[in-house]
Amino acid sequence: MSTIEDARAPGEGARRRPPEPLVPEGERRVSANVCQAAGCLSMQSDLVLGALRDRVEAAGLSDVAVRRVGCLGLCAAGPLVEVPELGRLFDHVQPDDGAALDSLVTTLSGGEPGGQAMAKEPFFSHQVKVVLERCGQVDPERVEDYLDAGGYEALTKTVTTMSPEEVIAEVVRSGLRGRGGAGYPTGLKWTTVAKATSHDGKFVVCNADEGDPGAFMDRSVLESCPQQVLEGMAIAGYAVGAQHGYVYVRAEYPLAVKRLNSAIRQAERSGFLGKQIAGTDFEFHVEVRIGAGAFVCGEETALLASIQGGRGTPRPRPPYPAASGLWGRPTLINNVETYANVPPVVMRGGEWYGSIGTGKSKGTKVFALAGAVVNTGLIEVPMGLSLRQIVFDIGGGLVGGKKFKAVQTGGPSGGCLPEELLDMPIDYESLAQAGSHMGSGGMIVMDESTCMVDVAKYFMDFCREESCGKCLPCRAGTVQMYGLLDKITRGRGTRHDLDTLQSLAEMVRTTSLCGLGQGAPNPVFSTLRYFRDEYLAHIDDHTCPAGACRLDGGER
Amino acid sequence: MSDEVRTLVIDGRDVAGASGQSILSVAEESGVFIPALCHLAGLSEVGSCRLCMVEVEGTARLVASCVTAVEEGMKVTTTSERLLAYRRRAIELLFMERNHVCSVCVADNHCELQELAKTLGVTHFELPPLHPACDVDATHERFVLDHNRCILCARCVRVCDEIEGAHTWDIRGRGTGARLISDLGKPWGESTTCTSCGKCVQVCPTGALYEKGRSVAEGKRHRPYVPFLVATNALGTGRQL
C-alpha cells in the first residue's frame, strides 16, 4: 500500500497503487470493461457488472478482470461491455440474459469470440479521442487506473519542468478554444487571468452546469474520467497563479458529483491536489459546488454569483470574471471539456493538438449525438468533419430509413441546419455563418416527421422556462415569442404575427443582458432562414407539412 | 475610482464626465434624456430594464448606458429609429406582462412607466396581454404591495439594502414567474426586518408599492430625496460617493 509520502515523491511513488480486487495486474490476460456511466447505468449495467463478476468467479477465470469503466460511447446500444484485448464490444447485455452472459464468459475464457468486432463498427470510424481517450478505459473511481494510463504526467511535467508562461504558450499554440459554447480562445483567457494582479489570490472555476437539453458530454467526462478534468484545472491553476478551484456541477448529476468528490480525495492522497503538488511548492485545492439545475447558472457571471451563495442571475460585463470574478478576484472559468483537453496539450504539445482540426478551429469536439439517427451516443471527432460524416457514417443514418430533414446544434441558442448544408465542415466559423453555433456539443438529428416551427417552439419553451427573469426583453420577450409560435403551430397565426415574431426576435437578441436572451431567438431565425415555407404552410394553408402539429385553425 | 476627465460626444454634443462614470449619468448631467426604469441616481446599477441602450460608434452591439463607463473620444447616439422601436417594444412588453390598468391605478399621473409610454409615443399594443394572476399584499400597516403593477426594476430591493440597510426585499422565482418577496417570502406585515421607513414606496416607478389610504391617482412620490439620502448616508459612513 502506498503512503502519502511516497505518493508525493514525483515519478516512482505516485505510480504505486493497491492491488486489483480480482486479479493482480501482471497476471491479467483479458478484461471485461462494463460501462458504469449514466446511460448504461439507467439500463441496469450495475447488475450486469455484478452478474458478470459472479460468473467469471464461478468459472474460475482467474486471469480475467471484470472492471468498472466510464462511458463507452454507443449509449443507444447499452448496457455495453468491452473486451479491449480482443477488440470486441458486446451491446444490449441484459443482467438477466443468461445466454448472453454465458457467451461473454466463453469469449473471455478464450473460446469463440462473440460480440461485434469494434473496428468494423462504423460508429467508431472517423472518431479521434483526445478528451475521451481514457473514458471507458479507466475505472473512474480509481486514481491508480488513471495513473496507469499516463494520468498526472502532464501536471507533473508542468510543475516540475515548465514556467507558467511556458504552459500558457503551449495552450496558445494549441489553438484550443473554449468548449462551453462561445469558443473564446483558451490561451488568451489564461493570459488575461495570469496578467491580472491580485493581492489575495485568484480562482479557477470549472463550469459543469451543462444545461442544454439533450447534452451529456460533460457529464460523461466527469462520470468516466474525472481525474483528467482535475488535472487540467491544476495545470490552469499553476499557469494563472491560482491556488483554489471550484467545480460547479448541476444537482441532476449525482453520480458525477460522487465520482468527482472521490477523485478529489484520491488525487489529494496521491499528491496531485492539495499542498506540495508533485513534491513542489505549488498547491492547488479543489472543491465541488452543486447548482440547483438552473440553465442560466451555466452563464459565467450567474455561476459565480451562485458559488458565492447569491441568486444565480447574470450581471452585465465588463468587468469580466478574468478581471473581477469570485469575491471580486481574477477568476478563470472554463468548461469541463476545455480543461480535459489541457493535459494532452501539455503532454504532446500545442503543435500536435493544432495539427488536428481546421483553420481557426483546432483539435477535437465531443458531441452528444441524439435524435433520429441509428447510433446515438457520445462521440469525439476532429474539427472539420462534415455533418454528413457524423450523421450518416458515425450515426449510421436515420432510424427506419426516414428522410433527413435537419440537424440542430448549439442547444437552445443554436440553429437548425438543412440538408443543403450536410457537407459543411463542423467548425466554429462555418456553424456561425450558417446561423447556428458549436454550443457545448448537443447535436440532434431530425427526420421528415419533425415540424421546424414546432422545434423553434420547443426551444422557445425551454428559454422562457429558464430565463432568470432579471432583464425585460428575455423575461417577457421569450414568453411572447412562444405565444406567437404556439399560435402559428395551431394554424391561427397570420402574416402579421410572423412579422411581429421577427421584429420581436430581433429586439430580444439585441437588447438582452446575457447570452440566454441574446441566443433565445436563434432557433427562430435559423428555422425562418431555411424552413420559411413551413411557417407559411401553417399560416396560409393551415397545414403542417410534417404532420406534427395539431391545427385547430379557424378564425379568432 | 480616479477622477480623470473624459470627454466624449453624446448626440453630437461635446460633454465631459469622470472616468468610471456611466454614459447615462453623464447624459443626465448634461441634460440629455435617456429613458430608463431600473436606474435611479443614488442606487447601484443592475442594467436590467434595457431601455437605456444606446449606440456607440465603432461597436455593432448596443450598450446599456447605465452600466457602460464613458471613454475618451466615445461617440454616443441616444436616439435612432431602431432604438426607438426597441424602446417602444420594451414598454409594450412591460404593459403586457402584468395587469396595468392606468385608469384605476394609484400611480395614475405619477407613473414613470405611463409617462415613458407617452414620451416614446406608444399608443397601443400588438402583443397579447399575459394576464397573470397576481396577489396584492396589504398586510403591512402602512403600505401595500400590488404585484399587478410590479415591473421587477428592483429599485425597492436596492434602496432597502443599500440605503436603509434592512434588505427586506428580494426576488424569487424566474422568468415571468419572478416575484418580489419580503423576508424570504413572508407577508410584508410579518416582516421582522422592515423598518417601515417607506423608502421603497418612494422609489417605486409604478403603482406597485404605495401608501395605504391613497386612491386612484393619489400616489405621488417624493422622489428627489433619494440622492439626498445617498449623500447623507455617505457622509455618515465616510463612504466615497
Place this chain on the structure above:
Amino acid sequence: MTAEHKARVATTWLDGCSGCHMSLLDMDERLLEVAERVELVYGCLVDAKEFPEDVDVTLVEGAVSSEEDLRKIREVRARTRVLVSLGDCAVTANVPGMRNPFGPGPVLERAYLENVTLNAQIPHGAVPALLAESLPVHAYVPVDVFVPGCPPSADLIFSVIMDLVEGRLPQVQGTARFG
C-alpha cells in the same frame, strides 16, 4: 358647406363606461365647428337603428367583451373607411379586461350569485353571452387610428376628428397617454 360635403361619422359603444362619449361632448362650443364638417350618421348621440353603409370615420368606445360586441364591431369595420379606437377600453381592454385573469365564470358568480340576496341567478338569453376574454378592438378587426386615454381629453378628440375630416393622419403620439 352642404350636407354632401360633410364627412359621414359614426360612433359606437361596446364594453365601456360611456366616458369617452362624455369627453366627446366636453368639446363644448367646438361641437358646432365639428357639426359643420361632420354628419353624425350613427351612435348613441343620434337616433339611428341600423349601422349605415359607407361611413367615413367611426369612433369606437369600449372593449370587445361579448358576442354582441363582436358582431357589432365586425359590422362596423365592414362599413367603415377609417376605424378609430377611442379610449383605453377600445385600445387595451382597460377595466373590462381586468376580469381576464379570472375568466368570465367567477366574475358572473361574484356579481350575480355571491353578492345577491334576492333571486340570485346568472342571466342568460336576455343579455349577450360574455366571451372568454375581454379584448381590445384590434384583436378582432384592423384599426386605423389609436387614441388612448381614460378618457382621451376633449382637445385630443377634437383634433383627431378635425385631422381626419381634413384628410390628415392624426398625430397622437407623444400627446396621448394611457389612463
